[in-house]
Amino acid sequence: MEETRILLKLSGEALAGEKKTGFDEAVVTDIASQVRQALQAGKQIAVVIGGGNFWRGRTSEHMDRVKADQIGILATVMNCIYVAEYFRAAGMRTMVMTPFACGNMTTLFRKDEAIEALTSGTVVFFAGGTGHPYFSTDMATVLMAIEMEADIVLSGKAIDGVYDSDPKKNPNAKKYTDMEMQDIVDNKLEVIDMTAAILAAEHHMPMKLFGLNAENSILNAMTGAFTGTYIHA
Numbered sequence: 001m002e003e004t005r006i007l008l009k010l011s012g013e014a015l016a017g018e019k020k021t022g023f024d025e026a027v028v029t030d031i032a033s034q035v036r037q038a039l040q041a042g043k044q045i046a047v048v049i050g051g052g053n054f055w056r057g058r059t060s061e062h063m064d065r066v067k068a069d070q071i072g073i074l075a076t077v078m079n080c081i082y083v084a085e086y087f088r089a090a091g092m093r094t095m096v097m098t099p100f101a102c103g104n105m106t107t108l109f110r111k112d113e114a115i116e117a118l119t120s121g122t123v124v125f126f127a128g129g130t131g132h133p134y135f136s137t138d139m140a141t142v143l144m145a146i147e148m149e150a151d152i153v154l155s156g157k158a159i160d161g162v163y164d165s166d167p168k169k170n171p172n173a174k175k176y177t178d179m180e181m182q183d184i185v186d187n188k189l190e191v192i193d194m195t196a197a198i199l200a201a202e203h204h205m206p207m208k209l210f211g212l213n214a215e216n217s218i219l220n221a222m223t224g225a226f227t228g229t230y231i232h233a
Contacts, residue, residue: 051075
C-alpha cells in the first residue's frame with residue numbers, strides 16, 4: 001500500500017544537531033527541504049516534535065512531576081512554531097495545532113480542520129503533546145496518527161534504528177531492519193515509549209524508525225532507500 005498520509009515524528013535532540021541543545025539551523029533547513037520535496041510528490045504530512053532539545057524532565061527531585069511535564073509540553077510548542085516558520089520560509093503552508101488554547105499563536109485542535117488542511121497540502125504540526133502530564137510525545141504521535149488515519153509513522157531520532165541493546169554501550173549491538181511492534185512490547189525495548197507501542201500495536205499503526213541526521217533521511221524513509229527499522233503493527 002502506498003504511504004500517502006504520514007505522521008512525521010522528529011526528536012528534539014535531533015533538531016539540535018551537534019549542539020545538543022536549542023536548534024541547528026542547517027538541520028532544520030534540510031528537514032524543510034526534504035518535506036517540501038515530499039509534498040511535491042503528493043504526500044500529506046503532519047508533524048510532531050519532541051522537546052528534548054530544551055527539557056528532559058525533572059531537573060531536581062524537588063520539582064513536581066506535573067510541573068516538569070508542563071514545561072516539556074511548552075517546549076514542544078516552541079519547537080513546532082520554530083520549525084513551522086522555517087517550512088513557511090521554504091514555501092510551504094503550515095498550521096500549528098495544540099490541544100489547549102495558546103492565544104493567537106496556535107490553532108485549537110479539531111480533527112476535521114486538521115484533515116482538511118492536510119488534504120489541501122498544508123503541513124500540520126501537532127504541538128503540546130496530549131495536553132496532559134505523564135504522556136510522552138511518542139504517545140501523542142501514535143494517538144494523532146490513529147486519529148488522522150495516517151498510513152504510517154516516520155520517526156526520526158538521534159539513533160538510526162532499533163537495536164537489541166544500547167549501541168553506545170555495546171559495540172556488538174544488533175540492529176533490526178524489520179520487526180513487529182509487539183516485539184518492542186514483549187522485549188521492553190526502550191526505543192519508543194511502551195504505552196505508545198502498545199497503542200500502535202492495538203490499532204495496527206506501522207512505524208519506520210531512522211536516524212534523522214543521515215543524508216536525505218526523511219525522503220529515504222518514504223522510498224526503497226530506507227535503512228532504518230521497519231516496525232510492523
